[in-house]
Amino acid sequence: MTQYRIPFNKPTFLGHETEYIRDSIADSRISGDGGYTHQCHQFLEESLGVRKALLTTSCTHALEMAALLLDIQPGDEVIVPSFTFVSSINAFALRGAKPIFADIRPDTLNLDERHLPDLVTEKTRAIVLVHYAGVACDMDTIMALAQERGIAVVEDTAHALFSRYKGRYLGTFGELATLSFHETKNFTCGEGGALLINDESLMERAEIIREKGTNRSRFFRGQIDKYTWVDLGSSYLPSDMLAAYLYAQFERATDIQARRQQVWNRYFECLGAWAAEHDVLLPTIPADVEQSYHMFYLLLPSLKVRSALIAHLKEHGILSVFHYLPLHLSTMGQRYGGKVGDCPVTEDLADRLLRLPFHYHLKPDEQADVISALRGFEEWD
Numbered sequence: 001m002t003q004y005r006i007p008f009n010k011p012t013f014l015g016h017e018t019e020y021i022r023d024s025i026a027d028s029r030i031s032g033d034g035g036y037t038h039q040c041h042q043f044l045e046e047s048l049g050v051r052k053a054l055l056t057t058s059c060t061h062a063l064e065m066a067a068l069l070l071d072i073q074p075g076d077e078v079i080v081p082s083f084t085f086v087s088s089i090n091a092f093a094l095r096g097a098k099p100i101f102a103d104i105r106p107d108t109l110n111l112d113e114r115h116l117p118d119l120v121t122e123k124t125r126a127i128v129l130v131h132y133a134g135v136a137c138d139m140d141t142i143m144a145l146a147q148e149r150g151i152a153v154v155e156d157t158a159h160a161l162f163s164r165y166k167g168r169y170l171g172t173f174g175e176l177a178t179l180s181f182h183e184t185k186n187f188t189c190g191e192g193g194a195l196l197i198n199d200e201s202l203m204e205r206a207e208i209i210r211e212k213g214t215n216r217s218r219f220f221r222g223q224i225d226k227y228t229w230v231d232l233g234s235s236y237l238p239s240d241m242l243a244a245y246l247y248a249q250f251e252r253a254t255d256i257q258a259r260r261q262q263v264w265n266r267y268f269e270c271l272g273a274w275a276a277e278h279d280v281l282l283p284t285i286p287a288d289v290e291q292s293y294h295m296f297y298l299l300l301p302s303l304k305v306r307s308a309l310i311a312h313l314k315e316h317g318i319l320s321v322f323h324y325l326p327l328h329l330s331t332m333g334q335r336y337g338g339k340v341g342d343c344p345v346t347e348d349l350a351d352r353l354l355r356l357p358f359h360y361h362l363k364p365d366e367q368a369d370v371i372s373a374l375r376g377f378e379e380w381d
Helices: 016-026 035-048 059-069 087-093 113-119 139-149 200-210 216-220 240-250 253-277 303-315 331-335 344-350 364-375
Strands: 052-056 077-081 098-102 124-130 152-156 176-180 193-197 297-299 353-355
Touching (some): 059 176, 059 193, 113 139, 124 139, 303 364
Parallel strands (some): 077 098, 124 152, 152 176
16 A cells, blocks of 8 residues: 555556457457557557557567667677666667766756767767657757767657657657657556667568567568578567557547646646746756656755655655666666766766656646645755
8 A cells, every 4th residue: 555645656547448458358369469469550650650660568678679680799889878777778788788878968868969979989889869758869969970970879769759859759760769668658558668660671670589589470471381480589579468458548649648748737837936946947848849748857956955855745645756876877887887977967967856746647636735745845955
């Protein structure tokens, strides 16, 4: 039983999810690549305009597929922001790559593109972008450098489904992109993800890798009379029951996004004056970006103030949480040479960021209570 009256997150549930799961069971096709899986693929491809979308068991597995597709080898270097979830680099480190940790911008908390020229070497094979909080990286600058140097770009779009940069959907810029359908995301099936493929030359091999390294997909399409092991791979297919849950949410995509926008806008409008008075920074959304309304965070004056505010909100039955710890200072990050001072903006902001309760089911009176509790906080020293 939770001790919090207002939790940080509640997974989205709209009603048709259980109906579609029952339908999947009745159809006797609950393993991977059933009817609902294909409907999810079609929805993503048509909505985003990507060449191919493949559901996976998680965003982590989609990233692992990306590393396999790019033939990442021991000794290769992969540039990644230090301020991200471990999966963004773990998938490539598993193939023997060395992570090159990049610092973030102080405004959007995305990889700071100004540092890229100094981080790229002859060994750089990929740049992994993370569109933090659903706000786009500077794609013009990053893609220009990557194309000039022949470096693949992988967009970790876990926060950013339906975000845009200059009118174009995120996940459509790099050779590959990944999505997350974890319970904390705008659209969920509990655990799940997707690989988006924009490079046509990678499409068939992606199917093979996802099907344990076999050409089973070609067999089901009637292109061959039997299938066999042809490449490296693993089992990355989610159950069609999970796809059924997810598809019910895709059908309500407009409603989900509209409600999350309302929640985000209310925080932003109601906390502006309070934030300015107390030296608190609210999220920055560049003019050429349309965000996904994935989260709402505060950047507080210090770690001490953040800790006090978390405790204050807890006293009011409200769960607020911080986010990523700097990867370059983690146990594994230090094994790769990371040390204090390498990414000063990351080290600073990671200590000061606080995420507020944010989900589709957050009631107006609950959000009002969060805002009231914030305004009642007094431990600013």
